[in-house]
Amino acid sequence: MLTNIHPKLPMRNKTLTRDYYLNMLGFELVGSADYEDYLMVKKDQIELHFFEFKDLNPKENYGQVYFRTDNIDDFYQSLLAKKVPIHPAAPLQVKPWGQKEFALLDPDNNLLTFGQSV
Structure with a gap:
């Protein structure tokens, strides 16, 4: 039986990705191990x-997650x-x-969409 899902998205720079998700979106690190490329x-x-x-072209990235x-x-x-840039075509x-x-x-141009039923 399926119990959970953990999407895997591409990143070019771990430091930039970690900073964005932790400091801008309020995520926290998982686990105690620090893998160089993960x-x-x-x-x-x-x-x-x-x-x-590292060779990802953000303009060609179609990574997407719906929360x-x-x-x-x-x-x-x-x-x-926090002045997080909202997608110009997708405000609330x-x-x-x-x-x-x-x-x-x-x-890295991964599209993050957030939604709530009305």
Whole structure:
């Protein structure tokens, strides 16, 4: 039986990725081991893994994750307070499919969409 999922996304620079997720989005490191070309972070019940891909062209990266939340308004406001850039085409809005959503692009152009049912 499936119990959880940990998406794996590409990263070019572990230091930049770690800084973005920890300091901008409020994630924390997972585990005590520090692997040179791998990173694991978590926030609440969500865990993301990153693998090093130094030759990644961010303009050609199609990595995407959809996060469900139960308090999208507060989370969105906390990101604005930290001056986290919101995707210019995806500010907080109610979508026709019944989700309130917004999106971000991380340093490697992985699309992070956050949504809550309305």
